[in-house]
Amino acid sequence: xxxxxxxxxxxxxxxxxxxxxxxxxxxxxxxxxxxxxxxxxxxxxxxxxxxxxxxxxxxxxxxxxxxxxxxxxxxxxxxxxxxxxxxxxxxxxxxxxxxxxxxxxxxxxxxxxxxxxxxxxxxxxxxxxxxxxxxxxxxxxxxxxxxxxxxxxxxxxxxxxxxxxxxxxxxxxxxxxxxxxxxxxxxxxxxxxxxxxxxxxxxxxxxxxxxxxxxxxxxxxxxxxxxxxxxxxxxxxxxxxxxxxxxxxxxxxxxxxxxxxxxxxxxxxxxxxxxxxxxxxxxxxxxxxxxxxxxxxxxxxxxxxxxxxxxxxxxxxxxxxxxxxxxxxxxxxxxxxxxxxxxxxxxxxxxxxxxxxxxxxxxxxxxxxxxxxxxxxxxxxxxxxxxxxxxxxxxxxxxxxxxxxxxxxxxxxxxxxxxxxxxxxxxxxxxxxxxxxxxxxxxxxxxxxxxxxxxxxxxxxxx
Numbered sequence: 001x002x003x004x005x006x007x008x009x010x011x012x013x014x015x016x017x018x019x020x021x022x023x024x025x026x027x028x029x030x031x032x033x034x035x036x037x038x039x040x041x042x043x044x045x046x047x048x049x050x051x052x053x054x055x056x057x058x059x060x061x062x063x064x065x066x067x068x069x070x071x072x073x074x075x076x077x078x079x080x081x082x083x084x085x086x087x088x089x090x091x092x093x094x095x096x097x098x099x100x101x102x103x104x105x106x107x108x109x110x111x112x113x114x115x116x117x118x119x120x121x122x123x124x125x126x127x128x129x130x131x132x133x134x135x136x137x138x139x140x141x142x143x144x145x146x147x148x149x150x151x152x153x154x155x156x157x158x159x160x161x162x163x164x165x166x167x168x169x170x171x172x173x174x175x176x177x178x179x180x181x182x183x184x185x186x187x188x189x190x191x192x193x194x195x196x197x198x199x200x201x202x203x204x205x206x207x208x209x210x211x212x213x214x215x216x217x218x219x220x221x222x223x224x225x226x227x228x229x230x231x232x233x234x235x236x237x238x239x240x241x242x243x244x245x246x247x248x249x250x251x252x253x254x255x256x257x258x259x260x261x262x263x264x265x266x267x268x269x270x271x272x273x274x275x276x277x278x279x280x281x282x283x284x285x286x287x288x289x290x291x292x293x294x295x296x297x298x299x300x301x302x303x304x305x306x307x308x309x310x311x312x313x314x315x316x317x318x319x320x321x322x323x324x325x326x327x328x329x330x331x332x333x334x335x336x337x338x339x340x341x342x343x344x345x346x347x348x349x350x351x352x353x354x355x356x357x358x359x360x361x362x363x364x365x366x367x368x369x370x371x372x373x374x375x376x377x378x379x380x381x382x383x384x385x386x387x388x389x390x391x392x393x394x395x396x397x398x399x400x401x402x403x404x405x406x407x408x409x410x411x412x413x414x415x416x417x418x419x420x421x422x423x424x425x426x427x428x429x430x431x432x433x434x435x436x437x438x439x440x441x442x443x444x445x446x447x448x449x450x451x452x453x454x455x456x457x458x459x460x461x462x463x
Contacts, residue, residue: 006044007069008091011083012107013051014066017058027054033107037100083108152215155198159219162193168223176363180313183226183364187234188261190216196235197259199415200243204255210415218422226364228423233309233365235259237267240415241319245335245383254317254337266310266318266340268370273302278321278333279406283372285322285336285382289393292379296322296338298371304354311368312355316341318370319383324395331395332402335383335409338375350375 016022016030030052034045051058058066073089074080080089084104088097097104149156162168167189171182190196199213200206207213217236220228239258242250257263274280282303285294298304305311308318320338324331339348347353354369382388386409387397399405 006048007073008087008097009048009051010066010070010090011086013058014063014070015083016052018063018067022052022054022057024054027052029107029110033103036103039096039099152212155212155215156219158193159195159216160222162190162195163220163223165189170224171364176358179226179364180366183224183230184264184314186224186227187230190220190231191235191259191261194259196231196261197239197255199235199240200255200259201251204251205259206255214415214418214422217419218425221423221425224364225423226362229309229362229365232419232423233267234261234264236415236419237413238265238310238317238319241267241335241413242337242383244413244415245319245385245409246337247383247385249380250337250383264310264314264316266308266315266370268305268308268311268318268338269321270306270308271303272306272369278410281321281323281333283320283322284325285320285334286325287327287379287389287393288376292393293376294336294379294382296320296336296372296375296377298373301371305370307356307367308370309365309367311340311353311370312366314366316343320370320372324382324387324389326389326393326395331387332406333409334387336377337381337383338372338377340370348375 012030016026031049034040034048034052037045040048050056070086070090074086080086082105084097084101087104091097146153168186171179173179173182187196194207195216197205198207198216199210200208202208213236217228217232220231235258239255242254242258246254254263258265269278269281271281271283274282282299283305284297284299286297287294305318305320308315311318317337317339320336321333322336324334338351340351340353341347350373352371352373356367356369359365359367379389386399386405387395390396397405399408
C-alpha cells in the first residue's frame with residue numbers, strides 16, 4: 001500500500017478478500033468504518049476505499065504480498081495477541097491507532113473475523129512443516145495426478161472433458177422443475193457417451209468395466225451432486241438391480257434401454273414405516289395361479305415406497321421389493337420389475353406417485369412416493385436369479401436358507417455403498433483444493449461462512 005501508515009489496514013483487507021467473496025454488507029461495513037476515521041485525510045480514505053472496491057478485487061499476487069508483509073511484521077513478536085496488535089505493528093510510529101482501538105475491534109466483530117484464529121493462520125509459516133521442509137518449489141502436478149488416478153486416468157480425463165462442455169453449465173434457476181430437467185438432460189448426454197452402461201455386460205451394450213463406472217461416479221461429484229444421485233439411481237440402482245438380481249431374459253429385455261436412458265427407472269425398496277428393517281417391508285407380490293401373474297399391492301399408507309429417486313417425473317419402471325405371497329404363505333422379500341408410466345409419461349392404472357419436493361442440495365433429483373393398488377404384472381417380471389416361481393406355481397431357490405438367500409440378494413447391491421463414499425471423496429477433495437488455494441485455514445473460512453449464513457437467515461427471516 002502507498003502511505004506507510006496505511007499498512008495498518010492490511011490484515012483486514014487480506015481477511016475479507018482471501019476467501020474470494022466480499023459481500024455488499026461487508027463492503028458497506030468497511031466503507032462506514034473508513035469514512036469515520038478522523039485520523040486520516042480524505043485522500044488516504046479514498047485510497048483505502050479503492051482496496052475494497054467489489055468491481056476491482058486485488059490480484060492473487062497482491063494478496064500473497066499482503067500476507068507476506070503481515071507475517072514479517074509479527075515474526076518473533078510474542079506480544080501480538082490480536083488483529084489490532086498486527087495493525088499497530090504494521091503502522092509502526094507512522095499512525096497512532098489508540099483512539100480507534102474500540103472501533104477497530106468492533107469492525108472485526110461486525111465482519112465475523114475471529115482474531116485468535118486469524119492470528120494463528122498468520123503465525124503458521126514461521127514454524128510449519130512445509131517451512132521446515134523447504135517445500136517452496138513447485139511439484140509436477142501432472143505426475144501427481146497420474147499417480148492418484150492410476151489405471152482409471154483415461155476415463156477420469158474423459159469425464160472431466162465432458163462435464164466441462166457448455167451444456168454442463170451450472171443450473172442457477174430456483175425452479176425445481178427446471179433443475180430436474182437440466183440434470184435429466186445431463187444424464188442423457190452421459191448415456192450417449194456410453195458412460196451410464198459402463199458396468200453392464202458387453203453383450204448387452206455395456207462396457208463390462210465396473211471399476212471405470214465408479215471412477216465416473218466419483219468424477220461427476222466435481223460437477224453437481226444432483227447429477228451424481230440421478231446418474232447413480234438410473235444406471236446403478238435401477239440398472240444394476242436388474243443385472244444383479246435378474247437373469248438372461250431380463251438382461252436382454254432391459255439393460256440396453258436402461259443404459260441408453262431410453263428406459264428411465266427407479267429402485268423402490270424403502271418404505272415409510274420400515275426404517276432399516278428391509279425384512280419388514282409390507283408391500284406384497286401375490287402370485288395368481290390362474291394366469292401366472294403377480295399382483296403388487298400397498299396394504300397401508302405406511303407401506304408406500306418412500307423417497308424414491310426418479311419417481312416423481314421420469315421413472316417408467318421400478319425394481320420393487322415386496323413380500324412374495326403364494327397360497328397365503330410368505331416367502332420373504334423378493335424383487336419385481338413393475339411399470340410406473342407409459343412412454344408418454346402417463347401413470348399406469350393402480351400406481352399413485354407423490355412428490356417429496358425440495359431437498360437441501362439435491363433439488364435436481366425427483367424423489368417421490370409410490371403406492372400400488374393391485375397392479376398386475378407378468379410372471380417373467382420377477383427378478384429370479386436367487387428365487388423363482390416354477391410352472392406349477394411353486395417357490396424355488398438354489399439357496400435353501402431364507403436368511404442366507406435374503407442377505408445374498410442384498411449383498412449384490414453393495415455397489416451403491418461403494419459409489420457414495422467415492423463421490424464423497426471427490427467432494428472432499430474440492431473443499432481441500434479450495435481451502436489451499438485461498439491460503440487460509442479451513443477453520444477460519446468455515447467460521448466466517450457460518451456467521452454469514454446466520455446473517456442471511458436473519459435478513460431473510462421475514463421474506
